[in-house]
Amino acid sequence: MQIRRKSFLALGAAGAATALLAACGGESSPDTAATEPAPASDGGGEADPSAAPARADADLVIWADEKKAASLQEPIAAWAQTQGITAAVQTISNDPQAAFVTANQAGNGPDVMLGAHDWIGNLVQNAAIVPVQLPSDAADKLAPIGMTAVQFEGQTYGVPYAVETLALFANNALTAAPEPTSIEELVAAGTEGGAENVLSLPVGEQGDAYHMQPLYSSGGGYLFGADASGNLDPKDLGVGKEGSIAAGEKIKALGEQGVLKTSISGDNAISLFTDGKAAYLVSGPWALADIAKSGLDVTMSAVPGFEGMEPAKPFAGVNAFYVASSGKNQGFAQQLLSDVASSPDIARAMFASNQLPPVSLDLQTELAADNPEMVRIAELAESTDPMPSIPAMSEIWAPLGQAQANIVGGADPSEVMTSAGEQIAGKIGA
CATH class of the missing domain: 3.40.190.10 (Periplasmic binding protein-like II)
Incomplete structure (x- = not known):
């Protein structure tokens, strides 16, 4: 996997x-690499x-x-x-x-x-x-x-x-909302700040279901339901169901606005932010060293969800x-x-x-x-x-990530999420 x-x-x-640095206590940073x-x-x-x-x-x-x-x-x-x-x-x-x-x-x-x-x-x-x-x-x-x-x-x-886990990092020079409470507030503040990119969140041509999970979960998507004992149930697959399609619609809207881009991937997401080319970054503790070295005034907070929808839940x-x-x-x-x-x-x-x-x-x-x-x-x-630890999880990453990348690129959420769900179900026998 x-x-x-x-x-x-x-x-x-x-x-x-x-x-x-300044936004998180003003301490000096070590000379380290991510x-x-x-x-x-x-x-x-x-x-x-x-x-x-x-x-x-x-x-x-x-x-x-x-x-x-x-x-x-x-x-x-x-x-x-x-x-x-x-x-x-x-x-x-x-x-x-x-x-x-x-x-x-x-x-x-x-x-x-x-x-x-x-x-x-x-x-x-x-x-x-x-x-x-x-x-x-x-x-x-x-x-x-x-x-x-x-x-x-x-x-x-x-x-x-x-x-x-994932967090939201804000370049305080490029946004007046360093701790946005919704994706909508993030988009508005990042756009108003004039950044080249509102949000640096890895998508890439093949997708990145790990980094997309906060948006997918807030939009209504889930991966596996639970059985009567509370254990994750691979037979209850959420990909391809109504919630995943609803999440796909929200993701598509962000793609149409240019907030999500397949040109941003794991290879350049952090550097776009540290180079001052993005107002916000979704990343994890592995980004801390590069952010500290950049000298930017940065605030770290929880990744927000969509207004009026479920909370964003990274893995x-x-x-x-x-x-x-x-x-x-x-x-x-x-x-x-x-x-x-x-x-x-x-x-x-x-x-x-x-x-x-x-x-x-x-x-x-x-x-x-x-x-x-x-x-x-x-x-x-x-x-x-x-992160789900059941063996069936290994079959989720590629199909769901690719579906999300395709949606960011303009594909129909219902069609690609349904297809991804069928592909995963075929692999795990759901």
């Missing part, structure tokens, strides 16, 4: 900014055996991508010493989800895996992870969105530690620790996850070298003064929905 977005949680932050575009997660299919290392000779073995593995080395070494065991953190550079599934099935994988929460459905389907037992006070220690994201079919399958993406089903030492793995849930110590140490919006409520409080934007992103995530 490929999500057309820049993702902090997929590859980690490359020196995230600690301030948004993370490169990357998929949030892979499809969990067959992995190249060379992508996975041989299991280290240690009591507890953890696998993670390069950024997270580097940030884990010192805190895990300290934790292992207190436990009287040895631990090793190993890096998975390519297709980490698929590499983990393959290695776990072969019995030579890790005890703990770090990854995005939307892996859970596929990992459970492949019997790669087991439920975890959290401390009784976990709900008081961890942000609700994090706890919700790691639930699947009534079980808790991981311990969350970082979260990301939340959560990173979590998982216990491998075929790990050699599940007892140590469960203890580590329990300790991560109970105390911010490991997440705090990881943040020092790999800044991600934290899920730990105590860590949010600690970081609020020096890292207000990171904490604000985490707070904004509480008003969003976790």
Whole structure:
């Protein structure tokens, strides 16, 4: 599965900014660059055996991508010493989800895996992870969105530690409405400000359903309904139904106004904003460093919805620790996850070298003064929905994104949404 977005949680932050300059507290910015575009997660299919290392000779073995593995080395070494065991953190550079599934099935994988929460459905389907037992006070220690994201079919399958979502960034020099309460207000203020582009939101020729989700959800669209138990139901597919068509009509109107453009994609959305060519930007924490470097006077707020319609709900993406089903030492793995849930110590140490919006409520409080934007992103995530983690979600991205791009380009919303729904339904058997 490929999500057309820049993702902090997929590859980690490359020196995230600690301030948004004048509009967000007036602090100076570090000299850092934004993370490169990357998929949030892979499809969990067959992995190249060379992508996975041989299991280290240690009591507890953890696998993670390069950024997270580097940030884990010192805190895990300290934790292992207190436990009287040895631990090793190993890096998975390519297709980490698929590499983990393959290695776990072969019995030579890790005890703990770090990854995005939307892996859970596929990992459970492949019997790669087991439920975890959290401390009784976990709900008081961890942000609700994090706890919700790691639930699947009534079980808790991981311990969350970082979260990301989309926000609205306003160039205060180009708009008199830095925190618009509706898309209509945003369009009016951005137009009046005379910006070359009212809104820099990635669409591209092939679409970007991730970045379009706030508008799609506000316009009435949904992806999957829920069954009687509250679990997402792939048989109840929202794409192609009335709500998605209504959302398509709103998206088409923005295309006709020139507010949404297929010429704006993940490759240029942030730079258009930081170059002063857009009044507003819809992006995530991966944009903070470039915005800070730009020297612009910027305000960050929630992405607004359409006037009189549903609230805009971007996706939340959560990173979590998982216990491998075929790990050699599940007892140590469960203890580590329990300790991560109970105390911010490991997440705090990881943040020092790999800044991600934290899920730990105590860590949010600690970081609020020096890292207000990171904490604000985490707070904004509480008003969003976790990205669906059911396996059927992998079939949504391309058809829905392409339908939305076609609508921005002038296509009939009813026709293309219906077609996209039929295509997705055929893939997932809905």
